[in-house]
Each structure stands twice: as structure tokens, then as C-alpha cells.
Amino acid sequence: MDRFSGGTGQNDVVTIDYLIIGGGLAGVAAAESLRAVGARGSVAILSGEIDPPHDRPPLSKEFLRDERSREQVLLRPVEFYQAHKIGLVLGRPALALKPDSQEVMLADGETVGYQRLLLATGGRPRALGVPGESMSGIYQLRTLAEAERLKEAAGASTSVVVIGAGFIGLEVAASLAERGLSVTVLNQDDQVWPASRRRRSRPPSRPISRRAGSPFDTTSGWWPSRARTVWSC
Numbered sequence: 001m002d003r004f005s006g007g008t009g010q011n012d013v014v015t016i017d018y019l020i021i022g023g024g025l026a027g028v029a030a031a032e033s034l035r036a037v038g039a040r041g042s043v044a045i046l047s048g049e050i051d052p053p054h055d056r057p058p059l060s061k062e063f064l065r066d067e068r069s070r071e072q073v074l075l076r077p078v079e080f081y082q083a084h085k086i087g088l089v090l091g092r093p094a095l096a097l098k099p100d101s102q103e104v105m106l107a108d109g110e111t112v113g114y115q116r117l118l119l120a121t122g123g124r125p126r127a128l129g130v131p132g133e134s135m136s137g138i139y140q141l142r143t144l145a146e147a148e149r150l151k152e153a154a155g156a157s158t159s160v161v162v163i164g165a166g167f168i169g170l171e172v173a174a175s176l177a178e179r180g181l182s183v184t185v186l187n188q189d190d191q192v193w194p195a196s197r198r199r200r201s202r203p204p205s206r207p208i209s210r211r212a213g214s215p216f217d218t219t220s221g222w223w224p225s226r227a228r229t230v231w232s233c
């Protein structure tokens with residue numbers, strides 16, 4: 001499904017009974033739960049991503065290490081949505097909400113109406129906000145498409161710089177070190193994953209270490225002007 005259909009629309013605008021914006025775990029769980037509790041009427045998930053809803057945790061771990069395939073990181077097989085009459089509209093970001101008329105405007109100009117709306121739009125990586133961050137060779141990691149680009153680039157690289165020694169940054173660093181890349185982690189704090197430690201989280205299952213050939217640079221504010229490839233997580 002790439003356009004809306006099956007609602008009870010008036011004029012040209014299709015109305016969905018339960019419209020969910022966000023194709024992440026929250027959006028899929030909400031759609032599945034609606035059907036599980038017997039919700040009648042149309043249910044649709046609208047996602048800005050081109051790929052079907054997928055699990056993000058493996059993207060920095062098993063998927064990056066080639067231990068899980070693309071199909072194995074999908075939250076549900078694509079047939080699931082059809083079987084449960086859940087519309088899946090991919091690659092179509094919502095641009096604006098009109099609560100008065102209960103409508104959502106999509107970036108491509110289509111308008112869709114809703115009876116009930118759930119915003120499950122999740123999070124996104126924080127940009128560095130420095131000159132040059134949109135240059136080629138610089139990646140961020142949130143989606144399956146970004147993980148695939150990262151893997152492809154990793155296959156053609158021998159060294160990598162990871163900016164951010166939080167949980168995801170360190171997982172990516174450990175996975176890439178396991179792939180044989182020489183990894184440097186840059187962090188603006190003087191500790192690794194300090195925010196997680198404050199929350200008493202457990203360290204990544206395969207923590208990166210100097211033994212894995214992955215030095216840390218924890219110098220505050222250091223910008224890797226000589227680094228050829230910079231990875232931002």
C-alpha cells in the first residue's frame with residue numbers, strides 16, 4: 001500500500017479510523033494492539049521511512065556484523081500487515097496536522113483524514129551542528145537504510161571514527177572493530193557512556209576496548225579535521 005484507501009472519506013480525502021504516524025516499534029505495537037482488542041474500522045501506519053518497520057537494536061549489533069539479514073530485522077513480515085488489515089504507507093513523511101478538520105498533510109501534498117490519530121514519531125540522532133557534517137563519508141545511524149549504507153561503506157574502509165561514546169556509539173564501534181576496522185571513538189565527555197552509567201545501565205554486550213584495537217579520544221571539543229571518514233551515531 002503506497003497510498004491511502006479503504007477509509008470512509010468524503011470528497012477526495014480518505015479518512016482512516018485509526019491513523020498512526022510512525023513506523024517504529026511503538027507504531028506497530030499500537031496497530032497490532034488495536035486489532036488484538038477487536039478494533040473495527042481502518043487502521044493505517046504512515047512512516048517516513050522507505051523500509052517496512054524494523055527493529056533498531058540489531059542495527060548497531062548483529063546486522064552490522066552480518067549476523068542477521070535484512071528480513072530478520074523486520075518487526076513483522078510484510079504479509080502480517082495485510083493479514084491484519086493494517087495499511088502500511090511507507091516513505092511518505094507527514095508535514096502538517098490540521099486538528100480542526102482532523103487531517104494530516106503529507107510532504108508530497110496528499111491529505112488524509114483521521115478519526116483517531118496516534119503520533120509515534122520516535123527519536124532521531126542529534127546533529128553535531130558543525131560545518132561539513134553533510135559531506136560524503138559521514139553517516140548517522142537510526143534506520144535500516146542508514147545501517148545498510150554504513151555496512152557498505154565499512155566494507156570499503158579500513159578505519160573509522162565514531163563520534164559519541166554513548167551506548168549506540170560504542171556498540172557500533174565494537175561491531176566495526178569485529179569487522180576488522182581500526183576504530184577511534186571521539187567523545188566530548190571525559191568518560192565513556194556517562195549518561196548510561198548515571199542511569200545504571202549495563203554496558204554493551206560486547207564492549208569495545210583497547211584490546212580490540214580501538215583507542216578512545218575523550219578530549220573535549222576535539223574535531224577530527226584529519227579524519228577521512230567520520231561516523232556519527
Ligand SMILES: Cc1cc2nc3c(=O)[nH]c(=O)nc-3n(C[C@H](O)[C@H](O)[C@H](O)COP(=O)(O)OP(=O)(O)OC[C@H]3O[C@@H](n4cnc5c(N)ncnc54)[C@H](O)[C@@H]3O)c2cc1C
Nearest residue numbers: 022023024025026047048049056057060093094121122123
Ligand atoms: C542503532 C540503534 C540501536 C539501539 N539499540 C537499543 C538497545 O539495544 N536496547 C534498547 O532498549 N533500545 C535500543 N535502541 C532504541 C530503540 O530502537 C528505540 O527506543 C525505539 O526504536 C523507539 O521506538 P519508537 O517506535 O518510539 O520510535 P522510532 O523507532 O524512532 O520510530 C519512529 C518512526 O516515526 C517515523 N516518523 C517520524 N517523523 C515522521 C513524520 N513526520 N512522518 C511520518 N513518519 C515519521 C520514523 O520514520 C520512524 O519510522 C536503539 C536504537 C538505535 C537507532
